[in-house]
Amino acid sequence: MLHVKNLSFSYKTQTILSNISFSAKPGEHLSIIGESGSGKSTLLKLLYGYYDLPHGEIHWKDTEILGPKFNLVIGYDFMKYVAQEFDLMPFTSVAENIGDFLSNFYPEEKQKRINELLQVVELEDFANTKVKTLSGGQKQRVAIARAIAKQPEILLLDEPFSHIDNFKKQSLRRNLFKYLKDNKITCIVATHDKDDVLSFSDQMMVLHHAKIMAQDTPQNLFKNPQNKLIASFFGEYNIIENYGVVYAHQLKLHKNGTLEAIVKQSYFKGTYYLIEADLNGKTVFFEHNDMLEKNTLVNLTINT
Ligand code: ADP
Ligand code: MG
Numbered sequence: 001m002l003h004v005k006n007l008s009f010s011y012k013t014q015t016i017l018s019n020i021s022f023s024a025k026p027g028e029h030l031s032i033i034g035e036s037g038s039g040k041s042t043l044l045k046l047l048y049g050y051y052d053l054p055h056g057e058i059h060w061k062d063t064e065i066l067g068p069k070f071n072l073v074i075g076y077d078f079m080k081y082v083a084q085e086f087d088l089m090p091f092t093s094v095a096e097n098i099g100d101f102l103s104n105f106y107p108e109e110k111q112k113r114i115n116e117l118l119q120v121v122e123l124e125d126f127a128n129t130k131v132k133t134l135s136g137g138q139k140q141r142v143a144i145a146r147a148i149a150k151q152p153e154i155l156l157l158d159e160p161f162s163h164i165d166n167f168k169k170q171s172l173r174r175n176l177f178k179y180l181k182d183n184k185i186t187c188i189v190a191t192h193d194k195d196d197v198l199s200f201s202d203q204m205m206v207l208h209h210a211k212i213m214a215q216d217t218p219q220n221l222f223k224n225p226q227n228k229l230i231a232s233f234f235g236e237y238n239i240i241e242n243y244g245v246v247y248a249h250q251l252k253l254h255k256n257g258t259l260e261a262i263v264k265q266s267y268f269k270g271t272y273y274l275i276e277a278d279l280n281g282k283t284v285f286f287e288h289n290d291m292l293e294k295n296t297l298v299n300l301t302i303n304t
Pocket of ligand 1: 036
């Protein structure tokens with residue numbers, strides 16, 4: 001169990017985190033979301049023992065996580081951390097990077113494990129490629145494979161797919177999170193991408209103004225976003241009088257709809273169009289199957 005109790009932290013005078021408490025069970029996936037600069041990376045670094053804690057406590061099971069003042073070497077064997085800026089050995093191959101922490105005592109086992117890890121991050125074809133020649137996204141995948149090589153109990157991921165292109169991202173994300181679940185590895189992931197969260201996190205936590213603004217399952221926070229910040233994480237939304245937060249997909253064209261709006265712009269989104277319209281002088285967004293001509297008068301209704 002990860003236990004964080006009353007954690008506060010500042011860089012010099014700027015308070016980054018104030019009185020943060022939460023916990024995560026073994027095997028659980030927790031995501032940390034929040035605007036850029038809200039302290040997500042700082043929180044992960046504190047969980048890893050990268051800084052000394054001025055206030056509060058962090059425990060993983062019976063071990064207290066302590067900073068550099070108490071540890072000659074930062075980090076613990078049961079925990080791995082993949083930073084936003086990953087740290088690899090550029091002049092050796094992908095396979096050597098991934099196998100770096102594995103014992104050489106059983107070479108066959110080691111090779112099997114490297115192959116398994118190459119599969120998880122879909123880098124089988126690059127086993128013998130020198131890391132320095134890889135793209136940013138490929139390096140990020142090597143860093144992830146390195147981090148899980150020795151089966152940590154808890155894995156901290158900072159924006160793990162931010163450098164990875166859309167062609168690869170979807171399958172890699174499914175692969176990795178399934179691997180972690182199957183192996184009961186607790187995972188704390190800082191992200192600004194809802195696709196990292198919705199299908200994969202058991203809980204999500206929203207950081208704002210140094211505090212936990214909300215913490216719940218992705219399902220509950222999606223269905224009932226308490227404010228604009230949370231809604232905006234999930235998608236286009238509107239604030240409509242007497243209703244509050246209404247997602248674009250909840251606002252629909254309906255002949256008896258009581259909200260009368262004038263179409264301003266249609267944006268092609270693949271499976272639908274996002275329509276920008278004017279509702280009593282305010283801009284609203286709704287989803288529609290077809291493009292709508294500018295200045296069309298539409299009646300809208302809210303599906304909750
Ligand atoms: P996030 O990951 O949510 O974008 P960070 O944890 O990186 O946020 O940063 C939180 C705040 O702390 C930002 O205002 C950032 O500028 C500041 N900050 C981050 N790292 C340092 C540091 N090493 N020294 C001083 N300030 C820092
Ligand atoms: Mg960050």
